[in-house]
Each structure stands twice: as structure tokens, then as C-alpha cells.
Amino acid sequence: MTAERFPGASARRRLVVVGSGIAGLYSALLAAEAGQDVILLSKGALADSNTFLAQGGISAVLDAPAPGDTVAAHIADTLKAGGGHCNPEAVRVLCSEARQDILGLERFGVRFDVGPDGGPALGLEAAHSAPRILHAGGDATGAGIAKALILAALDAQEAGKLKVVGHAQVTSLIQSEGRVTGVEFLRGGRMESIDADAVLLATGGAGRLFSQTTNPSVATADGLALAWRAGAELADLEFFQFHPTSMVLAAAGDTEPEPLLVSEAVRGEGAILVDATGERFMPAYHPDAELAPRDVVSRSIALHLASLGDPSGHVFLDARVVETAKGPGYLEKRFPTISARTREAGIDWTREPVPVAPAAHYWMGGVVTDLHGRTSVPGLLAAGEVACTGVQGANRLASNSLLEGLVFGRRAVERFLGTPPNGGRTDSLVPSAPALRSHAGERLASPAASMDLHATTALSGASEPAEALTAWQPELVPEPFSRAALRRLMTANAGVLRSGELLREAAGALGAWADVVRPESVSASLDPHRHEDANLLLAAQLLVQAAQARRGSLGAHHRNDAGQEPGTTTESTQQRYTIRRKASLVND
Numbered sequence: 198m199t200a201e202r203f204p205g206a207s208a209r210r211r212l213v214v215v216g217s218g219i220a221g222l223y224s225a226l227l228a229a230e231a232g233q234d235v236i237l238l239s240k241g242a243l244a245d246s247n248t249f250l251a252q253g254g255i256s257a258v259l260d261a262p263a264p265g266d267t268v269a270a271h272i273a274d275t276l277k278a279g280g281g282h283c284n285p286e287a288v289r290v291l292c293s294e295a296r297q298d299i300l301g302l303e304r305f306g307v308r309f310d311v312g313p314d315g316g317p318a319l320g321l322e323a324a325h326s327a328p329r330i331l332h333a334g335g336d337a338t339g340a341g342i343a344k345a346l347i348l349a350a351l352d353a354q355e356a357g358k359l360k361v362v363g364h365a366q367v368t369s370l371i372q373s374e375g376r377v378t379g380v381e382f383l384r385g386g387r388m389e390s391i392d393a394d395a396v397l398l399a400t401g402g403a404g405r406l407f408s409q410t411t412n413p414s415v416a417t418a419d420g421l422a423l424a425w426r427a428g429a430e431l432a433d434l435e436f437f438q439f440h441p442t443s444m445v446l447a448a449a450g451d452t453e454p455e456p457l458l459v460s461e462a463v464r465g466e467g468a469i470l471v472d473a474t475g476e477r478f479m480p481a482y483h484p485d486a487e488l489a490p491r492d493v494v495s496r497s498i499a500l501h502l503a504s505l506g507d508p509s510g511h512v513f514l515d516a517r518v519v520e521t522a523k524g525p526g527y528l529e530k531r532f533p534t535i536s537a538r539t540r541e542a543g544i545d546w547t548r549e550p551v552p553v554a555p556a557a558h559y560w561m562g563g564v565v566t567d568l569h570g571r572t573s574v575p576g577l578l579a580a581g582e583v584a585c586t587g588v589q590g591a592n593r594l595a596s597n598s599l600l601e602g603l604v605f606g607r608r609a610v611e612r613f614l615g616t617p618p619n620g621g622r623t624d625s626l627v628p629s630a631p632a633l634r635s636h637a638g639e640r641l642a643s644p645a646a647s648m649d650l651h652a653t654t655a656l657s658g659a660s661e662p663a664e665a666l667t668a669w670q671p672e673l674v675p676e677p678f679s680r681a682a683l684r685r686l687m688t689a690n691a692g693v694l695r696s697g698e699l700l701r702e703a704a705g706a707l708g709a710w711a712d713v714v715r716p717e718s719v720s721a722s723l724d725p726h727r728h729e730d731a732n733l734l735l736a737a738q739l740l741v742q743a744a745q746a747r748r749g750s751l752g753a754h755h756r757n758d759a760g761q762e763p764g765t766t767t768e769s770t771q772q773r774y775t776i777r778r779k780a781s782l783v784n785d
């Protein structure tokens with residue numbers, strides 16, 4: 198991508214990119230290549246991201262696709278998996294523009310696995326109608342992509358084209374006259390700031406809200422919290438995807454073991470799910486069995502365990518059938534990372550099944566953007582998991598996450614390059630919400646009392662008031678706030694299976710904790726963990742409130758009491774619940 202392709206791109210302007218996953222690295226590299234002043238901020242090391250841990254691959258219909266595959270088929274699969282809740286235009290953009298960003302990755306040094314014919318080796322994953330999944334290093338796709346992009350970013354920094362700042366935790370967005378004009382961040386125990394013409398949030402997700410997650414420790418909802426405090430609109434927060442097959446081990450004392458995601462591609466190769474008796478149970482829950490969409494498989498596991506009287510237990514992934522069918526050594530060759538990690542855990546998965554359970558994996562909801570990464574706050578862009586383009590709907594199709602970060606990260610940069618300096622409100626097509634400058638010492642009332650929650654039709658934008666959300670009750674508080682207590686609460690009350698009663702209990706406990714932690718404001722603390730705690734608590738409140746508003750089940754949001762609560766009305770699959778912070782400010 199060159200500056201000449203984009204009108205107005207010749208004027209050098211500053212873009213601050215927050216996050217070092219695929220969306221952040223790719224966006225920063227493209228903007229730097231176009232001659233812009235680009236600063237990339239990473240909360241930890243550059244490799245600390247969900248991207249680095251991604252195994253399954255990246256979906257795309259290439260110029261030479263698998264026999265019978267088409268862009269139209271990729272679109273249809275994405276829409277079907279999304280439960281009728283996707284934005285069709287966003288899905289069209291994602292699938293039709295995929296091939297150009299695969300070429301973009303290769304230009305930055307990413308090398309995908311090749312097949313016997315010398316062309317790309319295309320794999321099949323759940324809910325895809327044809328093999329279209331690109332891999333790098335077998336089951337280490339994310340690491341392969343991240344390493345190549347990180348090297349490209351470091352090379353760009355050495356060449357003076359890009360500035361990379363590691364271990365810099367952004368704590369607030371600087372705003373002036375309703376426009377984002379920079380960031381404040383913690384680094385080395387000090388607060389620093391950077392001015393910018395625009396800020397691109399590429400901060401990933403929030404898996405650390407739950408006890409078991411495939412996400413790294415940095416996934417603490419930072420971008421979502423930053424955007425909400427700045428007045429940005431959020432949507433689809435009730436849809437949190439749980440990966441069905443995360444390896445579980447016994448806890449060592451009070452320490453929760455780090456789970457290992459066992460890639461969807463393993464089931465794509467033929468592995469099956471069995472319970473403790475050795476019975477294969479998925480065919481009884483869905484005709485596609487183990488290759489059903491992720492939300493179906495996760496929910497089926499949870500329901501099956503509940504039927505066995507062991508709701509907190511696990512099932513087993515039996516990959517021995519793959520080894521038997523494809524020959525000795527196949528699992529080691531195809532899945533070297535999983536093979537190594539299971540061995541480290543004392544499991545030989547060529548001879549015994551692997552204990553697995555659903556784990557928090559990907560948040561479909563996030564900061565509302567248009568198809569060019571623009572949020573409802575001028576000067577603020579978002580891409581990747583932190584954003585909500587509508588492309589993932591109620592349930593993300595496997596291997597569409599890395600692709601989303603690429604396509605919409607690139608489109609956000611294109612829009613930035615084509616936006617005149619001091620663009621005011623011309624760089625935001627989404628209706629603007631009231632925006633505030635965040636400072637330590639300022640706060641709002643609790644989020645339940647200080648946000649507008651609207652039920653909207655995703656395609657038309659028509660809106661109507663949603664139900665009033667339940668106020669918290671002090672007697673529901675189980676214990677003082679801690680991150681461990683928050684995870685236990687969210688797992689038990691707002692995880693794979695939900696109900697109105699469980700969500701009301703969660704809202705009560707979260708509200709009481711929020712009265713102490715004050716997650717709606719920017720802390721004056723120089724302790725990074727304090728900021729993460731506040732971000733996680735705020736994200737938990739927002740998720741629970743969205744889940745309360747959607748009384749029916751859809752995609753990754755499943756309520757056991759759907760249709761049973763008084764006042765329940767029939768919901769369209771296209772109905773979207775959006776959340777926006779009110780502009781009433783209370784000064785301490």
C-alpha cells in the first residue's frame with residue numbers, strides 16, 4: 198500500500214495504534230509504509246497477544262481456491278454461523294477482500310504451509326463448507342504471523358519509519374472538543390502522554406473475565422473500557438464465544454492452570470468428543486456433531502455435563518481415531534505444538550483422550566464501528582476483536598478472527614489516510630455520542646445508572662427503549678472484590694449457560710464491587726493491575742447488562758429460561774442492544 202493510492206495521504210499525520218496483535222501490527226505497518234507518523238503502543242511485549250496464541254489458521258478464498266469453493270460460499274458460511282445477526286455488508290467486505298490481505302501478510306514475511314502440489318495447504322474447520330483455512334507451522338499459525346509482523350515492525354523502527362513503545366499501558370484517551378487527540382499511558386511507573394491526529398484501538402478481547410480462557414494475561418478489556426469512558430457506542434456484548442475444546446488439568450493448590458486450546462482443526466481432521474463413559478454424545482445434540490458451530494459444541498458439552506450431574510466437569514477429545522486413520526506420526530506432524538504441550542502435561546494423545554472443557558475465547562461484541570473502523574467518537578478508530586463491525590454476528594465462524602483484524606485494520610488505515618487533517622466530525626459516519634475528557638478524580642454514577650441501553654435493529658438503526666436493568670442488591674455480594682472472585686462469578690452466572698436469576702445475582706455482586714472499585718473512572722494509581730481490575734469489572738457489568746436485556750437465546754448467548762420470564766417478547770435475530778455512556782458528570 199502506498200500513499201499515492203489515497204487522496205490526501207501526502208500530508209504526514211500521526212496515528213497512535215494501541216495493541217500488538219494482528220490488527221495493530223498490520224495497521225501500523227501499512228500506515229508507516231504510507232509515510233505517516235506512526236507510534237505503536239504495546240501493553241506488554243510485542244508477542245503478548247491473542248494472535249500469537251492462535252492455532253487454527255486464517256480463512257480466505259484465494260485466487261486458486263479449493264474445488265467448488267467460492268467467496269459466496271464463505272459469505273454464506275459466515276452468515277449461517279452468526280445466527281442471522283451479522284451485518285451482511287460487513288461479511289461481504291470481509292470475505293471478498295480477504296485475498297488481498299493474505300497477499301499483504303506475505304509481503305511482510307508471513308509464509309503459509311504448502312501442500313503436495315506446491316500451492317497453499319487448505320484445511321477444513323467447523324461450519325466451513327469447504328477447505329479454506331491457511332496455516333503456518335501446522336498449529337502455530339498465530340505465532341508464525343505475529344513473529345513475521347513483529348520483525349517487520351522492528352525493521353521499520355530501525356529504518357525510522359515506525360516507533361514501537363513496549364510495556365506501555367494506555368489508561369485514558371485524551372479528548373478535546375469532543376474529539377480524541379491522544380492517549381495517556383503508564384510506563385515504568387510513570388504516566389506519559391502522546392498527542393495524535395487519530396487513535397486506533399487494536400487491544401483484543403477480555404477472556405480474563407472468566408476462570409478458564411484461551412486468552413493471555415493481557416486480555417483484560419482495556420480497549421473496551423477506554424472507548425466506553427470516552428463516550429463510544431458499544432454493541433453485542435452479550436455474545437461471548439467459548440471455545441469448546443480447551444485442555445483442562447487439575448489445579449495445583451490455589452493456582453488455576455493455564456489451559457491449552459486444542460484447535461478446531463483437530464476435530465476437522467476427525468477427532469471426536471466422548472464423555473467419561475466413552476460415549477460419543479455430539480450426534481445427539483446436532484447433525485454436524487463435532488463440526489457444528491462453536492457455540493453449539495460448547496453449549497452441548499455444558500448441557501451434557503449437566504445431564505450427567507457434573508456441570509463443572511469435563512469431557513474428552515479423542516484424537517486417536519485420527520492417528521489410526523492417517524497413520525502413526527500424523528498428529529505430531531500436523532499438530533506439533535499441541536503434541537508438545539500435551540506431552541508436557543503428561544498426556545500422550547496418540548494413546549489416550551485429552552480432557553477438555555469450554556473456555557472463554559472471543560468476544561463478538563465490542564466498540565461499534567462502520568466498515569472503515571470509525572467509532573461514534575471522532576478521532577477514535579477500532580479494529581480486530583475490540584471492535585464490533587457486525588461481521589461476527591452472534592457467533593464467530595472459525596478462523597474469521599485473524600481475517601477480521603487484517604481486513605478492517607487495513608480499511609481503518611485507508612480511511613485515516615483519506616481523512617483531511619483536523620477533520621472534525623467528518624471522520625465519523627456513526628452518529629456521535631457525547632464525549633468526555635477522562636481525568637483521575639472525575640467519575641460518573643454507577644454504569645447501570647449512567648448508560649443508555651437501546652434495542653436496535655442492526656440493519657435499519659431503528660431504536661426502542663430496552664428493559665430497565667436490575668439494580669444491585671448488597672446482600673448478593675459473595676465476597677470482597679478480587680480478580681479471582683470476579684472470574685468465578687462470571688463463569689458461574691454469565692458463562693456458557695445463563696438465566697435471568699443468575700444474571701440478576703451477577704449484576705448485584707458486580708454493582709456492589711463497583712461501588713468500591715469505581716471502574717467507570719480513570720484511577721490515579723500508577724499500579725497497572727489496578728487499571729486492569731477496573732477495566733475487567735466495567736466490562737463484566739456491561740456484558741451482564743446486555744445479557745439481561747436479551748431475554749431470548751441467540752448464538753453464543755444461551756438462556757435456559759428463554760421465553761419464561763414475565764414480559765418476554767419475541768426478539769428478531771437482527772435486534773441489537775447498544776450501550777452508550779451518558780454525559781452527566783459528577784465531580785468529586
